[in-house]
Amino acid sequence: MANIILLGPPGAGKGTQAKRLVEERGMVQLSTGDMLRAAKTSGTEMGRRVAEVMERGALVTDEIVIGLIDEQLTKGTAGGFIFDGFPRTLKQADALADLLAGKGLALDAVIELSVDDAALVGRIVKRAEEARLNGEPVRRDDTPEVFEVRLREYYKNTAPLIGYYYAKGALRSVDGLAEMDAVTADIAKILDKP
Numbered sequence: 001m002a003n004i005i006l007l008g009p010p011g012a013g014k015g016t017q018a019k020r021l022v023e024e025r026g027m028v029q030l031s032t033g034d035m036l037r038a039a040k041t042s043g044t045e046m047g048r049r050v051a052e053v054m055e056r057g058a059l060v061t062d063e064i065v066i067g068l069i070d071e072q073l074t075k076g077t078a079g080g081f082i083f084d085g086f087p088r089t090l091k092q093a094d095a096l097a098d099l100l101a102g103k104g105l106a107l108d109a110v111i112e113l114s115v116d117d118a119a120l121v122g123r124i125v126k127r128a129e130e131a132r133l134n135g136e137p138v139r140r141d142d143t144p145e146v147f148e149v150r151l152r153e154y155y156k157n158t159a160p161l162i163g164y165y166y167a168k169g170a171l172r173s174v175d176g177l178a179e180m181d182a183v184t185a186d187i188a189k190i191l192d193k194p
Contacts, residue, residue: 002027002080002191003105005087007161008113009154010147011124012176013183017113018082020184025191026079028072032086035068036060046071066095073103080108088158093165109190110165113176113183120177121147 002025006014018029039047040054046067053060065086073081087093100106124147131138165171174186 001078002108003083003100004080004108004191005083005110005161005165006113007110007158007165008176009115009117009120010150011120011127012113012115013180014084014113016180017183017187018084021082021187026077027082028077028079029082029084030069030072030086031084032065032068035072036065039068062089062092062095065092066099069096070099073099073105087161090160090164093161107170109172110161110170111187111190112162112171112173114173115176117151120151123177 004021004027006018008014018027018031021027022029036050036054039050041047041051046064049064050060050068053064069083069086083096087096097107121144125144128138128143162171172190174183174190176183178186
């Protein structure tokens with residue numbers, strides 16, 4: 001069992017690698033976006049709070065997100081958890097550490113998918129072109145202009161986590177621009193290290 005955070009800018013391949021970890025290792029992906037959408041329609045007290053905030057168009061508070069993660073951690077899993085999209089800030093990183101410690105759990109690794117920004121923009125443009133050629137819908141955020149805004153937001157808000165986890169000795173980096181199977185193999189080496 002391993003509890004990990006996948007860090008990296010949009011388009012770095014976090015979703016692809018998380019899906020592989022779920023399939024191959026039985027891990028549970030805790031995606032804050034998915035949890036918020038599920039909570040909104042759940043009918044629970046937490047779900048009603050999420051729905052009310054989202055209907056106002058407001059940002060969901062850290063307290064609510066931590067509450068949703070707490071609910072998932074309470075359910076448990078034999079394979080461990082992948083934190084996807086959380087934490088995004090240093091305050092959230094501290095809250096996650098407290099939450100895990102309170103449940104007798106630990107964070108085993110923070111895996112950064114390291115990428116070159118120019119190559120990443122090229123990857124996003126290629127993804128959009130392939131979708132068009134295949135007659136598939138193009139993601140709204142797969143334009144260079146929108147993507148560059150998302151990239152700036154990532155560096156402004158989330159990138160400080162790299163230094164935070166490096167200082168704690170938890171950060172491991174892999175080449176996020178390598179072939180998918182090579183990235184998967186590099187992550188496996190980190191998780192299988194005794």
